[in-house]
Amino acid sequence: MELFIQQLLNGLTVGSVYSLVALGLTLVYGILHIPNFAHGALYMMGGYVTLMAMTKLGMPYGIAIVASMAAVGLLGVLMERLVFYPLRNAPPLHDKIAAIGILLFLEAFAQFVWGADYQTMPTPYGDVVTVFGFTLTIQRILIIASAVIIMILLYLFLKKTFIGASIIAMAQNREGANLVGINTNKVAMLTFFLSGSLAALAASLASPINLVFPGMGHLVILKAFVIIILGGMGSIPGAIVGGYILGFSESLGATYVSNDYKDIIAFAILVIILTVKPNGLFAKEGR
Amino acid sequence: MAILEKRRLWLAALIAAAILFPLFVANGYYVHMMTISFIWMIAVYGLNLFAGYTGYLSLAHAGFFAIGAYALGILTVKAGWPFWLAFAAACLLTTLIGVFVGLVALRTKEHFFAIYTLCVGYIIYLIIDKWDSLTGGVRGFIGIPAPADIGPLSFQTPVAQYYLVLFFLLVVVWIMHRLVYSLTGRTYIAIRNSEELALTLGISTMKNKLASFVLSVFFTSLAGALYASFIRFLGPDIAYVSVMFDFLTYLLVGGIGTLAGPVVGTLLVTFLSQQLQFLQDYRMLIFGPVLTLLIIFYPHGIAGGIIRLKARRSEARRLQLEATQASAELAAASRQERSERYAKEG
Numbered sequence: 001m002e003l004f005i006q007q008l009l010n011g012l013t014v015g016s017v018y019s020l021v022a023l024g025l026t027l028v029y030g031i032l033h034i035p036n037f038a039h040g041a042l043y044m045m046g047g048y049v050t051l052m053a054m055t056k057l058g059m060p061y062g063i064a065i066v067a068s069m070a071a072v073g074l075l076g077v078l079m080e081r082l083v084f085y086p087l088r089n090a091p092p093l094h095d096k097i098a099a100i101g102i103l104l105f106l107e108a109f110a111q112f113v114w115g116a117d118y119q120t121m122p123t124p125y126g127d128v129v130t131v132f133g134f135t136l137t138i139q140r141i142l143i144i145a146s147a148v149i150i151m152i153l154l155y156l157f158l159k160k161t162f163i164g165a166s167i168i169a170m171a172q173n174r175e176g177a178n179l180v181g182i183n184t185n186k187v188a189m190l191t192f193f194l195s196g197s198l199a200a201l202a203a204s205l206a207s208p209i210n211l212v213f214p215g216m217g218h219l220v221i222l223k224a225f226v227i228i229i230l231g232g233m234g235s236i237p238g239a240i241v242g243g244y245i246l247g248f249s250e251s252l253g254a255t256y257v258s259n260d261y262k263d264i265i266a267f268a269i270l271v272i273i274l275t276v277k278p279n280g281l282f283a284k285e286g287r
Numbered sequence: 288m289a290i291l292e293k294r295r296l297w298l299a300a301l302i303a304a305a306i307l308f309p310l311f312v313a314n315g316y317y318v319h320m321m322t323i324s325f326i327w328m329i330a331v332y333g334l335n336l337f338a339g340y341t342g343y344l345s346l347a348h349a350g351f352f353a354i355g356a357y358a359l360g361i362l363t364v365k366a367g368w369p370f371w372l373a374f375a376a377a378c379l380l381t382t383l384i385g386v387f388v389g390l391v392a393l394r395t396k397e398h399f400f401a402i403y404t405l406c407v408g409y410i411i412y413l414i415i416d417k418w419d420s421l422t423g424g425v426r427g428f429i430g431i432p433a434p435a436d437i438g439p440l441s442f443q444t445p446v447a448q449y450y451l452v453l454f455f456l457l458v459v460v461w462i463m464h465r466l467v468y469s470l471t472g473r474t475y476i477a478i479r480n481s482e483e484l485a486l487t488l489g490i491s492t493m494k495n496k497l498a499s500f501v502l503s504v505f506f507t508s509l510a511g512a513l514y515a516s517f518i519r520f521l522g523p524d525i526a527y528v529s530v531m532f533d534f535l536t537y538l539l540v541g542g543i544g545t546l547a548g549p550v551v552g553t554l555l556v557t558f559l560s561q562q563l564q565f566l567q568d569y570r571m572l573i574f575g576p577v578l579t580l581l582i583i584f585y586p587h588g589i590a591g592g593i594i595r596l597k598a599r600r601s602e603a604r605r606l607q608l609e610a611t612q613a614s615a616e617l618a619a620a621s622r623q624e625r626s627e628r629y630a631k632e633g
Contacts (some may be wrong), residue, residue: 035398098579105575225402268404278394
């Protein structure tokens, strides 16, 4: 039983990270209807920028995360301006291929600048605490807490502010949003900024537990795709719930099924879902 | 018809050049490079059939390539089958897996299809990587035999292997040519252009998509099996996303949805990669942006660009011809009118 609860806590940590990544992906999908294969590269860049801000510039962990969120957010905006905006009227095949091009470029870039080694990120929250008889590091509590806070803030931003409402309006109907005077270009840039920042935050939080290396985004991005298909492409609550479902199934699967094959669980879930429902769970009807 | 004749001449010249190549280039390294490019070309033709002509981006093709390669390796080394039997079995097995994947995957559309196949590709990679006892895992799989002799033909030397691969490439190109200009090929293009319209016209899109997908998997597995018998060493990274990316780059540089595209693109990119070899792992620093820029500014690739240029030129010529004809008629008409007037006044 103790093992089970320990694994649930693990699932909660992993799920928080997945949810943050999937949120960024689902936001962009909702606005532009493109699966951004380069999102994993943003995640990876987030990890590196935080690490470098801490080791090279000597910033404290918290400030480094904020810097990294800003930097990667801007990178996302750059991506939208330089690549996805010119391709807005192109066939859907083109966006996907362009995104794969960016992904491989950023990975090669990271390897070129920072090397291919696995690097550890130091954290001031590495201490172990015992809560109700369960041991966990403060870092894990930090991950869970900050993910939940960010999700609430994002929700309030989207529902309660004018700019947030314009993002939702654009996701519902691009032309309609344009007609009522929403600057769709600005909203698209803002969405990419949010998406990049969320990826950077997720990477910065997860890196002290995992490691920082050029390929760190691969599995995460694939799983984020699984999550947004699980939760419905473009759905924000879906991304959060899907992230935790995947986190729990992985940590339980690793304990009770097989640690070697735990990464396959996500893909098996996806294959099963798409086999039964080819448009994803919670697909919008009548479209 | 003059155009057809000209094209046939070009084709004959190209084939002759490919056949004569090893006789004139004594450098074994270049023969090796060409053989490898031919193998890539076969795989890229597979991808082209499905992505270029049918309009679906499959990201699992590197996985199918790897299944073909590993199936050949496992059947010859572990099961001890005769080479050509294993060769045929490897292609058939991969194609069979392709049928099952296709049956399920093709129920999804566009983005879902790309994501689905991406995940299928990753599952294949993970299985190859983790199933140590069968595939050798990260250590790789060694000792795959070279193609066995067929009667008096022996494939032990690199030059003989070059001709073997060239033979398969020509067969693939021939099949593609027959297919693309047939009703079936037109059907695939109709599906690419608008699946709903094709469905309205009474085309069974599912059946056609599946046939196209399975054939494209077959070509890719053929390339994989040839790769295994030529390189004779396999690692799990041949199933990886970066191989998929290489295929896509070759296809896009050459021209997606054209017959010449895979040949042009593969030759050009492998040649350039050779020149950029000092970059090694960092070559994606150049090829990543190149691919992205290409898809933004020049999405038809080299072969596609030439075809468009030709079409535009012949269109311009036709317009010019019509214009001169029209002006000649006009001149004739006015001359006639004038002469009539003179006759009246006269």
